[in-house]
Amino acid sequence: MLTFAIFLVLFYFHYQLGFSEAQLQFGFYSRTCPSAExxxxxxxxxxxxxxxxKAAVLLRLQFxxxxxxxxxxxxLIKHGGNDDERFAAGNAGVAGFDVIDEAKSELERLCPGIVSCADIVALAARDAVVAAKxxxxxxxxxxxxxxxANVGHAANLPDDKDPINTLKSKFREKGLSxxxxxxxxxGAHTIGTTACFFVMPRLDAQDPTINKEFFKILRSKCPQGGDVNVRIPLDWDSQFVFDDQILRNIRNGRGVILSDSVLYRDNNTKRIIDSYLGTNRSSKANFATDxxxxxxxMGAIGVKIGVEGEIRRICNATN
Ligand code: HEM
Structure with missing residues (x-):
C-alpha cells in the first residue's frame, strides 16, 4: 500500500513537472520530420x-x-470576412503568407499533420535573416x-506614432526589455522598407529631429500630396543587408519612421544604441549576436505547446 502511495506521489510530481516544464525544444522535428527545417x-x-x-517581409510576419x-x-488565418487578425490596421502591409503556404504544402506532402504553421513562421524568419546576411x-x-484570430485582438500592436514609453511598455507586456x-x-528595420504613408506625417509636421539634409531627401522621395504607397528603405544607404548602420542612422537623425527615431530620445534606449556603436571593434558582432x-x-512569446492548440492542415484555416 505504502509503495503504491509513493508511486502515486512520484507519478503526480513527474506528471506536474513534465507538464509545467514543457517548452520549445531544439530540433523538435528531428525524428518526426527530419527535413522540416x-x-x-x-x-x-x-x-x-x-x-x-521578401526577407524583410518574412521577418516582419513573425513579429x-x-x-x-x-x-x-x-x-495566417483567413476566415473570409473582415474580422480576421490579419486585417487589423496595425497589420496593414504584412505579407509573406504565400511563402508560408508553399512551405506548408511541401511539408504536408512529406510529413502530414506534423509541422505547425507557427513553427514555419519562426523558421522562415530566421532563414530570412540569414538570407539578408x-x-x-x-x-x-x-x-x-x-x-x-480576431481583428479586435490586434488593436494594441506597437504603432509608429506611439511615444517611447508606450513602445517600451508594449514590449514589456510581452516579456521583452x-x-x-x-x-x-x-535589427529588423536594417533590411526593410516603409511606405511613404508612415513618413509623410513626420515631414508635414516638420519633425525637427530629422537631420536637415536627410529631410530634403525624404521629402523628395515622399513629396507632399504624392503616392503614399511608394516604398523607401528604413535603413538609408544599407537596405537589404543586415548590419548596424541603422543604429548610426538613428543616432544621426536619419531614422525614417518615428518609432525608430524616438529610440534615441530616451535615456535608456539611447544608451543601448550607443553601447552597440562603441569604439569596441566587436560591437557589430555583438549587435548581430544579441x-x-x-x-x-520574441519567438517564445505566449507559445502553445503540448496539447494546446492544433497542427493545422493548411495555414490559412483552422482544422
Ligand atoms: C517598435 C515597434 C515597431 C513599430 C512601431 C514598427 C513599425 C513598422 C512600420 C510602420 C513599418 C513599415 C510598414 C509598411 O510600410 O509596410 C515597419 C516595417 C518593418 N518592420 Fe517594424 N515596427 C516595429 C518593430 C518591429 C520588429 C520587432 C520587427 C521584427 C523583429 C519588425 C520588422 C519589420 C520589418 C522587417 C519591416 C520591413 C517590411 C518590408 O520591407 O516589407 N518591426 N515596421
Whole structure:
C-alpha cells in the first residue's frame, strides 16, 4: 500500500513537472520530420532569390504573429470576412503568407499533420535573416497553432506614432526589455522598407529631429500630396543587408519612421544604441549576436505547446 502511495506521489510530481516544464525544444522535428527545417530553408531561399524584399517581409510576419495571441500562426488565418487578425490596421502591409503556404504544402506532402504553421513562421524568419546576411541562430520548435484570430485582438500592436514609453511598455507586456526593443526594431528595420504613408506625417509636421539634409531627401522621395504607397528603405544607404548602420542612422537623425527615431530620445534606449556603436571593434558582432538572442526570446512569446492548440492542415484555416 505504502509503495503504491509513493508511486502515486512520484507519478503526480513527474506528471506536474513534465507538464509545467514543457517548452520549445531544439530540433523538435528531428525524428518526426527530419527535413522540416531544410524544406522551409529552401522555400525561403528561393523566394528571397526571386525578390530580395521578401526577407524583410518574412521577418516582419513573425513579429506581427508573436505580438497577438503569441507565436501561434494566428495572423495566417483567413476566415473570409473582415474580422480576421490579419486585417487589423496595425497589420496593414504584412505579407509573406504565400511563402508560408508553399512551405506548408511541401511539408504536408512529406510529413502530414506534423509541422505547425507557427513553427514555419519562426523558421522562415530566421532563414530570412540569414538570407539578408544576418546571424544564423537555432530556432527552438514545438509551437502549436492557435484557433483564434480576431481583428479586435490586434488593436494594441506597437504603432509608429506611439511615444517611447508606450513602445517600451508594449514590449514589456510581452516579456521583452528595452534592449530587446532596440535590438528587434533596429535589427529588423536594417533590411526593410516603409511606405511613404508612415513618413509623410513626420515631414508635414516638420519633425525637427530629422537631420536637415536627410529631410530634403525624404521629402523628395515622399513629396507632399504624392503616392503614399511608394516604398523607401528604413535603413538609408544599407537596405537589404543586415548590419548596424541603422543604429548610426538613428543616432544621426536619419531614422525614417518615428518609432525608430524616438529610440534615441530616451535615456535608456539611447544608451543601448550607443553601447552597440562603441569604439569596441566587436560591437557589430555583438549587435548581430544579441539580435539573434532577442529573436529567440520574441519567438517564445505566449507559445502553445503540448496539447494546446492544433497542427493545422493548411495555414490559412483552422482544422
Ligand atoms: C517598435 C515597434 C515597431 C513599430 C512601431 C514598427 C513599425 C513598422 C512600420 C510602420 C513599418 C513599415 C510598414 C509598411 O510600410 O509596410 C515597419 C516595417 C518593418 N518592420 Fe517594424 N515596427 C516595429 C518593430 C518591429 C520588429 C520587432 C520587427 C521584427 C523583429 C519588425 C520588422 C519589420 C520589418 C522587417 C519591416 C520591413 C517590411 C518590408 O520591407 O516589407 N518591426 N515596421
Amino acid at each position: 531544410s524544406i522551409v530553408h529552401d522555400v525561403v531561399q528561393h523566394a528571397v532569390a526571386k525578390d530580395p524584399g 506581427h504573429d508573436c505580438f497577438v495571441e503569441g507565436c501561434d500562426g494566428s495572423i 544576418g546571424p544564423f541562430y537555432v530556432v527552438p520548435t514545438g509551437r502549436r497553432d492557435g484557433r483564434i 528595452d534592449q530587446d526593443l532596440v535590438l528587434l526594431s533596429g 539580435f539573434a538572442k532577442a529573436m529567440v526570446k
